[in-house]
Amino acid sequence: MLAAVRTFAAVLTAACLAAGAWAQDGPRRIDITQGNLQPMPIAVPNFLGDDSREEKIGADIATVISNNLARSALFAPKDPASFIERIRDADVQPRFADWRLINAEVLLVGKADVTAENRLQVSFRLWDVFGQQQLVGLRFETTPENWRRIAHQVSDRIYERLTGEQGYFDTRIVFIAESGDKLQRVKRLAIMDQDGANPVFLTNGEHLVLTPRFSPTSQQITFLSYASGRPQVYLFNIETGRQEILGDFPGMTFAPRFSPDGAQVLMTLEQNGNSDVWVMDLRTRQRRQLTSAPAIDTSPSMAPDGRQIVFNSDRGGSPQIYVMNADGSNVRRITFGEGRYSTPVWSPRGDLIAFTKQLRGQFYIGVIRPDGTGERIIADGYQIEGPTWSPNGRVIMYQSETRGVGGRAEVRSVDLTGFNERRVPTPGDASDPAWSPLLD
Amino acid sequence: MKFKIAAAIGAAAMIAACASKPEEVVATPSTGTTAPAGPTAGSVGDFQQTSGDRVFYAFDSYALTGEARNSLSQQAAWLQAYPSVKIQVAGNCDERGTREYNLALGARRANAAKDYLVGLGIDPSRITTISYGKERPVDPRSSEEAWSLNRNAHTVIVSGAVS
Structure with missing residues (x-):
């Protein structure tokens, strides 16, 4: 063979x-x-x-x-x-x-x-x-x-x-490399192997960049950059280094994430202070508005089968997690626990949604089933957020920042079981990790 | 930059009227006999000193407080006096929220301030907004006091001011 x-x-x-x-x-x-x-x-x-x-x-x-x-x-x-x-x-x-x-x-x-x-x-x-x-x-x-x-x-x-499970070692992590003190933080788009080797900076730190996400199907990253003077979603081709603004939207675009087939990018468009979830087809560049509530609707993430989207909304008075059909219909809230829920990310296996939770001054990373049952906390700390799944859905990375003036940002990983929490080596401070698919 | 931050913190102290340290507002080197102290009328410094350039919000809120309305009214009065000035209102959040949610919340705050200025007669074409979420704190500490300063809409003059 x-x-x-x-x-x-x-x-x-x-x-x-x-x-x-x-x-x-x-x-x-x-x-x-x-x-x-x-x-x-x-x-x-x-x-x-x-x-x-x-x-x-x-x-x-x-x-x-x-x-x-x-x-x-x-x-x-x-x-x-x-x-x-x-x-x-x-x-x-x-x-x-x-x-x-x-x-x-x-x-x-x-x-x-x-x-x-x-x-x-x-x-x-x-x-x-x-x-x-x-x-x-x-x-x-x-x-x-x-x-x-x-x-x-x-x-x-x-x-x-x-x-008996797919591995996840031949993968890379795209992240934000941070330097400088808290009031003048320099943030650069960066990429490294899953084990921290071969770190490469992809932007020079001149402009604020945030929340990179890997394409599940190509060597592309979507991320938020302030390079044009206002926050907009960009595409970055890792092989060519070419950057482009994704769509000419009449407001701030942010919180981008590829659909599991790599053909679309979900994102948030803010107009006159109101944020809604949109989807853009990368080939036709056609875009469609999926939510229209007079509330914050952001952080969309599509199920691996492409049929549902989980997102963050404060339409009920505080940030909670909602699931809707991929066309925006049938919106239902899935988090009812105490606390504020955000950054939902659908597992590549489809069976769980990872999230950030805030409760009484503490932050948590947890998982919950798409029907809202089985909530389980797997990591906690002050200011941890932004889970990203290993391609086999068994390990979660997230960012962790310590309190105060000298607050340090680092990437941590934890098994879905809640065990084996450890720091991921990065060149200096780092945040906003996003796991690539398996490279082969 | 350092100056701006010091001024902002000073302004916050005044707004909160908590009698802590209003002496930080601006340095006033008024010893000589030459020019009167204070910034040139119509300058960025004049705007900051006259009306203040930040208004503050409660946790996860974009509602304008009474103090915020007062401050914005002063901003509007100053902007009426200098009609060629264009501004950008930047919305900021404290660190107790996720990055993406805070970008949305910052946009709400910036727009709430903008809408109030427009309601007071400022031409909307003179005002742009931007959200920095929690990316632009003015106080690096993790305390109630720092968070209350970091939840703000910051009015920045982008053109038209006297230099």
């Missing part, structure tokens, strides 16, 4: 490695719907190489994979100092007894090979130590500078094999 993997940066190809006589059944499967479960112990020795350059790449790949898996909290990479067997050939069955002895349930072996044509070939095999069988084996090919993407793709294959 040869699978062509389309990427923006370079073409990666993946090929299955023969499993030999070993069956492809699994070890125990990780149930990622449970919080706080026992992480699966995994051994990730450095990928092998024939010379120092290949060995360096191999070690770097193993480190990135190990870090990805550890951050997920579903895996517990073993300390390499505890390894007994020293892997010398990535294509030979390992000495399972040696890995059982250190309680590694699964073992990842791989090698890196830079060809005469300066192509990087990386192959790996994931072994079930106790079942003594190969779980997955693949070979990737790309350019040597693209080694991190391979590490992320290998991580995704491991995650998928052992959880």
